[in-house]
Amino acid sequence: MKLNRRGFIGATAGATAALAAPMVRAASHGRPKVVVVGGGAGGATVARYLAKDSQGAIDVTLIEPTRTYYTCFFSNLYLGGLVDLNYIAHSYGTLAAEYGINVVHDWATGIDRDAKTVATAGGHSIPYDKLILSPGIDFVEGSVPGWDISAQNEMPHAYKAGSQTELLRAQIMAMPEGGTYAMVAPPNPYRCPPGPYERVSMVARILKQHNPTAKIIIADPKPKFSKMALFQDGWSRHYDGMIEWVGPDFGGDKVSVDPGAMTIDIDGEVTKVDVCNVIPAMKAGRICEMAGITDGNWAPVHARDLRSKMDDNIHVLGDSCAQGDMPKSGFSANSQAKVCANAVRGELTGSAVFPAKFSNTCWSSLDENDGVKVGATYEATDEKIAKVDGFISKTGEDAAMRQATYEESFGWYEGITSDMFG
Amino acid sequence: MMKAKLYILAALAALGWAAPAAAHDHGDPERGAAVFKACKSCHQVGEGARNRVGPMLNGVFGRPAGAVEGYRYSAGMERERAGGLVWTWDTLDAYIENPKALVSKTRMNFRGIKDEQKRADLLAYLRLFSDNPADIPEAEPTDVSELPNLSPEVLALVGDPAYGEYLSSECTTCHQVDGSDEGIPSITGWPVEDFVVAMHAYKEKVRPHPVMQMMAGRLSNEEIAALAAYFNGL
Numbered sequence: 263m264k265l266n267r268r269g270f271i272g273a274t275a276g277a278t279a280a281l282a283a284p285m286v287r288a289a290s291h292g293r294p295k296v297v298v299v300g301g302g303a304g305g306a307t308v309a310r311y312l313a314k315d316s317q318g319a320i321d322v323t324l325i326e327p328t329r330t331y332y333t334c335f336f337s338n339l340y341l342g343g344l345v346d347l348n349y350i351a352h353s354y355g356t357l358a359a360e361y362g363i364n365v366v367h368d369w370a371t372g373i374d375r376d377a378k379t380v381a382t383a384g385g386h387s388i389p390y391d392k393l394i395l396s397p398g399i400d401f402v403e404g405s406v407p408g409w410d411i412s413a414q415n416e417m418p419h420a421y422k423a424g425s426q427t428e429l430l431r432a433q434i435m436a437m438p439e440g441g442t443y444a445m446v447a448p449p450n451p452y453r454c455p456p457g458p459y460e461r462v463s464m465v466a467r468i469l470k471q472h473n474p475t476a477k478i479i480i481a482d483p484k485p486k487f488s489k490m491a492l493f494q495d496g497w498s499r500h501y502d503g504m505i506e507w508v509g510p511d512f513g514g515d516k517v518s519v520d521p522g523a524m525t526i527d528i529d530g531e532v533t534k535v536d537v538c539n540v541i542p543a544m545k546a547g548r549i550c551e552m553a554g555i556t557d558g559n560w561a562p563v564h565a566r567d568l569r570s571k572m573d574d575n576i577h578v579l580g581d582s583c584a585q586g587d588m589p590k591s592g593f594s595a596n597s598q599a600k601v602c603a604n605a606v607r608g609e610l611t612g613s614a615v616f617p618a619k620f621s622n623t624c625w626s627s628l629d630e631n632d633g634v635k636v637g638a639t640y641e642a643t644d645e646k647i648a649k650v651d652g653f654i655s656k657t658g659e660d661a662a663m664r665q666a667t668y669e670e671s672f673g674w675y676e677g678i679t680s681d682m683f684g
Numbered sequence: 685m686m687k688a689k690l691y692i693l694a695a696l697a698a699l700g701w702a703a704p705a706a707a708h709d710h711g712d713p714e715r716g717a718a719v720f721k722a723c724k725s726c727h728q729v730g731e732g733a734r735n736r737v738g739p740m741l742n743g744v745f746g747r748p749a750g751a752v753e754g755y756r757y758s759a760g761m762e763r764e765r766a767g768g769l770v771w772t773w774d775t776l777d778a779y780i781e782n783p784k785a786l787v788s789k790t791r792m793n794f795r796g797i798k799d800e801q802k803r804a805d806l807l808a809y810l811r812l813f814s815d816n817p818a819d820i821p822e823a824e825p826t827d828v829s830e831l832p833n834l835s836p837e838v839l840a841l842v843g844d845p846a847y848g849e850y851l852s853s854e855c856t857t858c859h860q861v862d863g864s865d866e867g868i869p870s871i872t873g874w875p876v877e878d879f880v881v882a883m884h885a886y887k888e889k890v891r892p893h894p895v896m897q898m899m900a901g902r903l904s905n906e907e908i909a910a911l912a913a914y915f916n917g918l
Contacts, residue, residue, distance in 0.1 A: 311853065593857060600853040616850045619902075621857075623895055639898055651901060653894035673867025677858040 293321040294610040297380050297390035299370045299549055301326030301354060303333075304396030304579030304595035306682040311603035313361040319611050323364040323388060324357065325380065331683075332423035334454065335592045336675055341420075341431050342464025343471070344630055350423065356684035370397075373553040375573055392606050395561070396579040396595065397547025398422070399453050402559065405543035406446055407518035408527075416521035417538040420461075421453065433537045434465055440475040441536035444526045446517055447482040451560075452544045453581045453590045455488035456636070460626040461539070463493065466501035467629055478505045479535070481528050483515035488589075489626060489636055495657045496628030546582035560584035565642035566618050567605035568598050577602050586646025587638075594622045596678055601642075618642040625671035631661070633668030710801070716809025719802050726792075729813050731822045737878050738792065744771050745814035749787070756873045758863055760789035776810070777803055793869035832884040832891075839880060841909040848914025851907055854899065861918060872918040879912035 369383035513529020545559035580595030608615035623637030638652030726738035733740040750765035885891035886900035
């Protein structure tokens, strides 16, 4: 069958009707100002879309302390020797040069919600009409007894990518023959649900090559985890006998560490280890707490536009926000950023605001050329961002499909990093 | 298959088929017609062939790379054209074996054919449409097996590119706006109709891919038309 070439008819699609919010005048003179705190998957994306789509009508400032940003996603592949560190490193040069974003490399240290200013460690006070916080995660103090941030050299978390990731890799490579790598896995909710288990896969991969008698222990407070069947199947196929997962039934939820002695205590059983990767419980990036917009560990937001439930002039994206059903992932943050950019631009310039649509897909590598994925679509309801539909890879998929999924994950990496950094 | 055979025989007769050069005489155009099925969702060949997702392939032998009029090539293919790449049996053979190895960042989202005999068969088939430009044989009409049920009204919808641009932000987390294709296909510059058909094929789950079935599954007819209009213009 062959489709006929069709003629264009005059009607335009009618489903695009949108309610433009009344235009908000900038409090200060000139263009409305949006300040974005945090230059990751949420912040870089929202800054880029605001600047790109408003074509100069909005003054966009991005506050991000690091000049080189290492993506947390794919940092496990660096640990596994599948990409080098440069592959996950990105600069903000294009956002400044091609999109006209004012990129400020500084720490946001405080927010004055009445004056609508952001204070920075460098001593600046940056005014905003709309503030978008996308600061990622910080750790809950005391969540792993014996560990605090001063112990992160002895026992790295490597859950904010960069020097920590390099440190963890160096420690893995320096493990004695037949040594032990321990991971303390975090309780829900946390950044990147499959992340700890992809990391274990990648650590096993590199140990299998360099130190095949080494062992991996995971102490986990959760009875089950993301893609559990897929990971366990992959571990038995690629790294049989190397990985021991200790769930809460066997004391995985009763863990303490001693960084000086390099020991881990799992429900009273003390083990000397060579590497101890402690991934503590997580909370919203601390600037959210300082702004007074958190409830518990996270910052609650409205589903339609990621607006804080505490302050109409603040939006919160990505890992920091409590939005409903979406997992805390780079893909989710990027998806939320585009909905938020559309809403904020509409409010500031009167441009069309379209209905919110969200999606997420998380790829994980079990080994080179063995990729799996899980994903879902979401919509905004009055209560939360709610899941609509989803899928997950199956165990027993053939090698060609797994290779295609693995290659696809690299395509996604190229896609999302272009979407973030231009 | 019987029909294809007749076409081929007719083509051979029409061309006054002569034994090709010894190095390349191991390809069987009839088997090649079957191999070409894998190409059909993007390429047309034969009388009346048009550019679709990929350029039409009549007269490809002896033609410089990236030279079909009216087709928008990737920057990679434009570079090869400037560099003087010409499609011969050998260059086509290398390209089909691994497209991205020969032309980096080509938009041709195809893993390649590793089997040398299959490539020879395919090239023997394609050469039927190059040997005598004045007398291009008819090919089987493009019959993609993954066609969804689409009413003429759905195909006739004219999308709003501005709405498509907003919706596209969901696509560009994976698909790149500059059209590059590394592990995830390029979706820029597609003919509107091909885009609409492909998206509905995912929506109806007759075309496999879990992410795309999920993404397309909640798009309305108007939204698909809007995306088609937007990506066509990139």
